[in-house]
Amino acid sequence: MENRPSFLFLSVHEEEYSRTGNLYSGLVNLGYGPQFFNLKQFGISTWKTINFIKRTVVPNQIIVVGSGSQRLAILMRIFGLKRFIFDMGWTLTESYLSNRAKISILKITKIYFLDLLSIHLSSKILVESQQQKIYVAKTFFVKMDKLHVSFTGFDDTKYNRIQPVRPVEVVIPEAFILFRGKRNAESGMENIAALTRNPIFEDVKFLIATNKKLDDLNWGPNVTFITRRIEDAELAWLFLNCKLSLGQLSNSRRLRNTIPHKVFEACYFGTVNVLIKNSAAHLLLGDSACVAVELGEELARTLHNTLGDYGIMETKRIRSKCIATDSFTQEKITQKFLEFANYMK
Helix, strand or coil: CCCCCEEEEEECCCCCCHHHHHHHHHHHHCCCCCEEEECCCCCHHHHHHHHHHHHHCCCCEEEEECCCCHHHHHHHHHCCCCCCEEECCCCHHHHHHHCCCCCCHHHHHHHHHHHHHHHHHCCEEEECCHHHHHHHHHHCCCCHHHEEECCCCCCHHHHHHCCCCCCCCCCCCCCEEEEECCCCCCCCHHHHHHHHHCHHHCCCEEEEECCCCCCCCCCCCCEEEECCCCCHHHHHHHHHHEEEEECCCCCCHHHHCCCCHHHHHHHHCCCCEEEECCCHHHHHHCHHHEEEECCCCHHHHHHHHHHCCHHHHHHHHHHHHHHHHHHHCHHHHHHHHHHHHHHHC
C-alpha cells in the first residue's frame, strides 16, 4: 500500500465527461481520492494551475489530461511537465472528418497538427478501441506501445441504488425498439426513420430518445419520442423494457474506431445492441452478443427475423450481459487502467 499511486486529473470539461469522468469516478469509488482541476477557460489561471502542479507533483503521482483536451496536453509539456497520460478519446481529426460534408484544407491541417503535437508530447495515450489504436499509430506516426486501449464504459455503480422509472411519454408500457442518443452525422437518423415506416414493423413500437426534435423526418405511426434530458432512473427503465437497442446506423467512418457509451449501457442491462457490421463495437462484442447489420434493403428483414426468434434473442442477451460483467464494469475498466498507470510511477 505504501507504493499506492495518487491521481490528478486536468480537463477542459467537467469531471463527469466521457471516459475521463468514468475513470475519475472509478478511482473515487475505489478509495484513491483523485484530484480534479477543470481548466475550461484558457488564460492566466491555466498557467498558474499548471505551474502549481509542476511545483507540487510528487514521484508517485500520476497526472491524467482528460478527453478532448489536446491544447491542454500541449501546454502541459510547454510548461515543463514531461510525464502525464493523455486520455485522448477520439481524435479531433476523426471528429472533423466524420461531421463535415466539405473539408477545409486549412482547418484539417490545423486540427491534424493539434492531434499530432498532443500525442507526441504526452507520455502515454488512452484510446477507446483496438481499431482506434491502429488508426492513431498509422495516422500520427506513433509507436503502438505508447497507446493503451481503455474502454469508455459508464458509471454503472449508481444504478445499483436506482429504482427504474417509466418516462411519462410512455403511456402504455409495451415492448419496443429503442434508439437512445444524439442526432448527429453518425446516428443515421434518416435510416432509423425509414425503419419505422417499413410495413414489416407495423405491429412493432419504436421509442426515440434524443436531443432534438425530429419533425423534419418522415416517421412511421408507431413511434414515441422523448426529446429532453433523460434521468438515470428513466434510462434504466428504457433499457430494461426494450426489445433491441439501435446503435448508430450510418456509414460514418467514426464507427470504425469508436464505441459509444450507449453500447456499454445496453450490455450492462442485458439489452441486445444492433450494430453496423465490422464497426469497432461489433468487433468487440462479436456476433454472439449483438445483431450485426448492413445498411440496405435487408436491414429491416434482419431485425424482424431476429425479433421473431426468442432463442437467438435470449442467447445474445445473456452473452451481452456476461461480457459486460467480465470486462465493462466501471471497476473492471478502472482496475485495468490502474495496472497500466503503475508503469507511470
